[in-house]
Amino acid sequence: MPRATRYPxxxxxxxxxxxxxxxxxxxxxxxxxxxxxLSNAAMxxxxxxxxxxxxxxxxxxxxxxxxxxxxxxLQEIVRQTRIFRGAVAHALQERGFRPDAxxxxxxxxxxxxxxxxxxxxxxAASFYVKDTPPELxxxxxxxxxxxxxGLMRSxxxxxxxxxxxxxxxxxxxxxxxxxxxxxxxxxxxxPSPGYGFYSRADETRNPTRExxxxxxxxxxxxxxxxxxxxxxxxxxxxxxxxxxxxxxxxLLANIGDLGVPxxxxxMLVDESGNVMLLPGQRGASGDSVVNAPRYLREVGxxxxxxxxxxEIRSALFDGREHLLTWRGFPRPAGxxx
Numbered sequence: 240m241p242r243a244t245r246y247p248x249x250x251x252x253x254x255x256x257x258x259x260x261x262x263x264x265x266x267x268x269x270x271x272x273x274x275x276x277l278s279n280a281a282m283x284x285x286x287x288x289x290x291x292x293x294x295x296x297x298x299x300x301x302x303x304x305x306x307x308x309x310x311x312x313l314q315e316i317v318r319q320t321r322i323f324r325g326a327v328a329h330a331l332q333e334r335g336f337r338p339d340a341x342x343x344x345x346x347x348x349x350x351x352x353x354x355x356x357x358x359x360x361x362x363a364a365s366f367y368v369k370d371t372p373p374e375l376x377x378x379x380x381x382x383x384x385x386x387x388x389g390l391m392r393s394x395x396x397x398x399x400x401x402x403x404x405x406x407x408x409x410x411x412x413x414x415x416x417x418x419x420x421x422x423x424x425x426x427x428x429x430p431s432p433g434y435g436f437y438s439r440a441d442e443t444r445n446p447t448r449e450x451x452x453x454x455x456x457x458x459x460x461x462x463x464x465x466x467x468x469x470x471x472x473x474x475x476x477x478x479x480x481x482x483x484x485x486x487x488x489x490l491l492a493n494i495g496d497l498g499v500p501x502x503x504x505x506m507l508v509d510e511s512g513n514v515m516l517l518p519g520q521r522g523a524s525g526d527s528v529v530n531a532p533r534y535l536r537e538v539g540x541x542x543x544x545x546x547x548x549x550e551i552r553s554a555l556f557d558g559r560e561h562l563l564t565w566r567g568f569p570r571p572a573g574x575x576x
Contacts, residue, residue, distance in 0.1 A: 294562060295551050295562075295564075298503075298551065298562065298564050299549065299564070301505070302549075302564065302565070302566040303566065305505065306566050306567070309490075309491075309507075312400070312490065313452075313467075315398070316398060316400070316401065316467050316483055316485065317450045317467055319394050319397075319398060319401075319483060320450045320467045320468070320469050320481060320482075320483050321450060321469065322390075322394075323387075323390060323391070323394060323404065323406075323481050323483070324450075324469045324470075324471055324481045326387055326390050327384070327387060327406050327471050327478075327479070327481055328471050328472070328473070328478070330383060330384050330386050330387055331380065331383075331384070331471070331473065331478055332473070333383070333386070334383070336383050336386055338382040338383065338385045338386075339385075341360055341362075342362070342382055342385040343382060345357055345358050345359075345360055345362070346365065346378070346381070346382065348373070351369065352369070352372065352373040353366065353367065353369055353421075354366060354367045354373070354376050354378060354381065355367070355421040355422070356418070356421065358418075359417075359418030361388075361392075361418075362385065362388045362416075362418060363385075363387070363388050363391055363414050363415055363416035363417070363418060364413075364414070364415045364416070364417075364418045364419050364420075364421060365381055365384075365385075365412075365413070365414045365415075366412070366413055366421045367381070367410075367411055367412050367413075368411040368412075368413065370411050371410055371411035371412070375410060376410070376411075376412070377410065377412070380408070380412065381412055381414070384406065384414050387406070387414065388416060391404040391414075391416035392416055392417075394483065395416060395417065398483075399489055400485045400486055400489040400490040401483050401484065401485060402464075402484055402485070402486045402489075403415055403416065403417070403482075403483075403484040404416050404481075404482075404483055404484075405481070405482050405484070406471070406479055406480070406481050406482075407479050407480050407481075407482070408478060408479035409477060409478060409479050412479075424459070439451065439453070439468065440468050440469065440470040440477075440480045441470070441477055442477070445470060448469075448470055448472060449469070450467050450468065450469040451467070451468055451469070452465060452466070452467055452468075453465055453466045453467075453468060455487060458484075462486060462487075462488070463486075463487045463488070464484055464485060464486060464487065465484075465485050465487055465490075466482045466483060466484045466485065467482065467483045467485065468480050468481065468482040468483075469481050469482075491507055503561065503562075504556070504557075504561070506538065508538070508542065508565075538556075540554075540555070541554050541556060541563060544563060545563055545564075545565050548565060548566055548567055549564065549565075549566060550564065551563070551564045552564070
């Protein structure tokens with residue numbers, strides 16, 4: 240075949256190959272790649288949607304579980320408060336009870352008129368504040384209430400967050416377990432930090448006469464406390480107030496150990512915006528309870544970002560974006576400030 244004839248034939252064959260084979264092949268590949276990219280994007284969106292749904296479910300479950308745990312613990316403390324209140328009311332009326340010799344001997348009257356227990360003997364601290372003059376002190380009542388010591392000890396031992404169980408009477412008498420040296424604490428010259436609880440439980444502040452929770456306060460040793468208090472009435476006469484004093488850090492220890500999925504954080508904030516517990520800070524001195532400095536500014540930014548209860552929103556925390564949601568639990572039977 241002449242050379243000039245071969246070239247047009249090659250060109251014709253090449254054009255035919257491009258039209259009949261190469262172009263369809265490229266089209267098929269383009270379609271396949273496009274289908275792959277579209278399906279991969281759809282699968283990725285589906286996986287992300289499933290992951291987000293799972294995260295939200297985990298967050299909702301975690302919050303619900305922890306709220307139930309805290310509410311259960313608080314309700315148990317309230318139940319113990321009611322039991323102790325009933326025992327105090329009965330002991331005050333049981334005038335036939337005679338204290339043993341140990342109880343009588345361990346109480347003395349100081350030269351300044353302070354009536355107090357000078358030693359423990361496994362029993363509660365017992366004293367009148369100096370604001371009550373000797374002629375208005377009812378020593379028989381103070382000794383009669385020694386029958387409560389066994390119950391006070393049992394309540395404290397059965398509830399690790401409870402650090403003190405006490406009764407404060409209208410006339411300035413205080414009985415508190417465990418025992419402490421009254422003179423060392425200088426409580427003869429002034430009431431203890433929680434003595435104002437009496438006014439918070441009267442008929443005006445607490446007409447229902449049910450147990451109340453105080454707002455957080457600092458104890459003498461600088462630790463944060465909260466108390467479950469309840470009034471003790473004799474008919475319509477307010478005899479006094481019982482209280483179970485709670486160490487907030489002990490009460491909320493399980494929050495610090497809570498395993499939030501995907502390296503999340505759990506924190507507790509009270510209704511006034513006080514930070515009760517911060518992420519990963521339990522056990523760190525001065526950095527694990529109310530309004531500790533670490534993260535406090537960022538937590539303050541998170542609070543306005545929180546939506547309605549159970550709603551999930553995104554917010555920056557510790558320099559990274561987090562999902563944010565919250566669930567509240569009611570203070571049992573109300574609260575006082």
